[in-house]
Amino acid sequence: MLATAAAWPYGAVHAQGVPDPPSSTVKSASAAPASQIPASLSPMSETLRSSIRKVVLVPGESPAEQALTGSYRKSTKGLYGGMVSGSTAGTVSKDVGPVSVSVPIPILTLPGMIAGGVAGATRREIQEFRDALTEDLLKASSQQLNNDKIALDVFSEIRTLPNLDPQLFAPTTPVPGDSDAILYINVKDVSIDVQGNEAIITATANATMHRRSDATDVYQRVIQYQDRDTLSDWTANDNAVWRDYVNFARHYIGREISSEVFDSVALQHTLLPAKSGNVSLVRRNQWNGTSKSLRPTLAWELNLLGGDADPAWASGIDESQIYYDLEIYDLHRPVYSRKQIPDPSHTVAQKLEACQTYRWSVRPSYHVGGDIRYGPWMRAVASTGSGNGNVGKDASEAPAYLYDFASLQIKCGSK
Numbered sequence: 001m002l003a004t005a006a007a008w009p010y011g012a013v014h015a016q017g018v019p020d021p022p023s024s025t026v027k028s029a030s031a032a033p034a035s036q037i038p039a040s041l042s043p044m045s046e047t048l049r050s051s052i053r054k055v056v057l058v059p060g061e062s063p064a065e066q067a068l069t070g071s072y073r074k075s076t077k078g079l080y081g082g083m084v085s086g087s088t089a090g091t092v093s094k095d096v097g098p099v100s101v102s103v104p105i106p107i108l109t110l111p112g113m114i115a116g117g118v119a120g121a122t123r124r125e126i127q128e129f130r131d132a133l134t135e136d137l138l139k140a141s142s143q144q145l146n147n148d149k150i151a152l153d154v155f156s157e158i159r160t161l162p163n164l165d166p167q168l169f170a171p172t173t174p175v176p177g178d179s180d181a182i183l184y185i186n187v188k189d190v191s192i193d194v195q196g197n198e199a200i201i202t203a204t205a206n207a208t209m210h211r212r213s214d215a216t217d218v219y220q221r222v223i224q225y226q227d228r229d230t231l232s233d234w235t236a237n238d239n240a241v242w243r244d245y246v247n248f249a250r251h252y253i254g255r256e257i258s259s260e261v262f263d264s265v266a267l268q269h270t271l272l273p274a275k276s277g278n279v280s281l282v283r284r285n286q287w288n289g290t291s292k293s294l295r296p297t298l299a300w301e302l303n304l305l306g307g308d309a310d311p312a313w314a315s316g317i318d319e320s321q322i323y324y325d326l327e328i329y330d331l332h333r334p335v336y337s338r339k340q341i342p343d344p345s346h347t348v349a350q351k352l353e354a355c356q357t358y359r360w361s362v363r364p365s366y367h368v369g370g371d372i373r374y375g376p377w378m379r380a381v382a383s384t385g386s387g388n389g390n391v392g393k394d395a396s397e398a399p400a401y402l403y404d405f406a407s408l409q410i411k412c413g414s415k
Contacts, residue, residue, distance in 0.1 A: 059147030062208040132235040153254025225249040227392035248399040265373035268305040299345035321367040359405040380404040
């Protein structure tokens with residue numbers, strides 16, 4: 001079983017003394033095959049974005065009643081439903097200034113079942129799996145997938161965008177009358193489907209943009225993040241894989257929402273890893289690199305293809321005003337990041353560990369007419385046509401978010 005997302009996602013340092021940058025790293029062409037951009041990449045239109053400058057982010061669902069009074073008295077639902085029949089693990093929000101803080105509501109009754117087929121799996125395995133994840137959900141520290149935390153992630157992503165004035169309010173905080181729109185961010189559910197000895201876990205969130213001027217919902221996206229693994233792998237080592245899953249699901253969903261609604265641009269392009277002075281690419285797979293340096297120089301090549309859906313906006317791109325954000329991950333978390341790199345290469349400023357394999361990616365940022373728009377993170381999907389970062393195959397090997405990022409092996413004995 002595979003679920004698909006209805007949307008696709010996407011600090012300031014100059015790299016000094018970077019050896020061997022790839023030549024002609026930003027190119028242009030007159031035509032673009034449609035397959036270069038994932039079909040599900042459909043950000044909010046530039047016309048709608050330009051009409052929204054003052055936006056309030058509110059954790060929770062868009063209220064059914066659309067007569068806006070400027071005050072909202074609805075509790076944040078947080079993580080609920082879907083995971084197990086008849087149980088909830090939610091949050092309520094307390095106001096601390098304009099920002100809400102989550103307080104866990106304990107589950108009073110353990111779930112009686114897990115949704116989905118159970119063929120091929122023993123009742124004991126399912127029972128242990130269910131009990132382990134339920135116990136983990138009861139702990140406040142594990143509740144990463146709730147409305148408040150994802151809304152905070154979106155706010156952190158968009159707060160530096162020019163020409164946008166975002167605020168983050170609790171559901172009970174009155175919304176300023178001069179706001180252009182309200183973005184409601186709601187975690188819908190976390191569902192589990194047991195198939196044989198595997199469990200497929202899918203987190204789903206909604207983002208709804210409500211325009212104040214005509215009291216209508218003008219944009220909505222359903223975001224999903226999914227991974228699979230065996231029942232025993234999900235719960236091994238005190239639920240380690242499950243904990244990684246919820247952390248990466250929160251990371252993905254927050255970025256997806258900010259990208260689709262506020263800052264992404266779907267330019268026809270290719271973005272590929274490139275070799276550098278101390279990073280070699282595997283001959284048969286350029287997405288796999290190796291290095292004998294603990295401070296490798298990562299390089300990439302951006303190729304703008306033209307034929308874009310918004311040629312007027314794209315025509316304003318100045319190649320000297322293209323910058324890059326870079327991130328490096330181990331299997332559990334981001335370990336290194338730099339924003340607004342002016343060149344298509346970067347020497348890692350801190351030492352990585354020898355005998356380790358990392359995943360890394362970059363995204364371009366285009367500075368046009370006083371606005372900033374981001375391209376998608378570099379992924380193998382542009383070359384293979386499969387995978388998009390929200391569906392994984394084996395969570396214990398790598399979280400879904402990292403699956404089609406480039407890999408970098410730091411060899412043993414590296415200096």
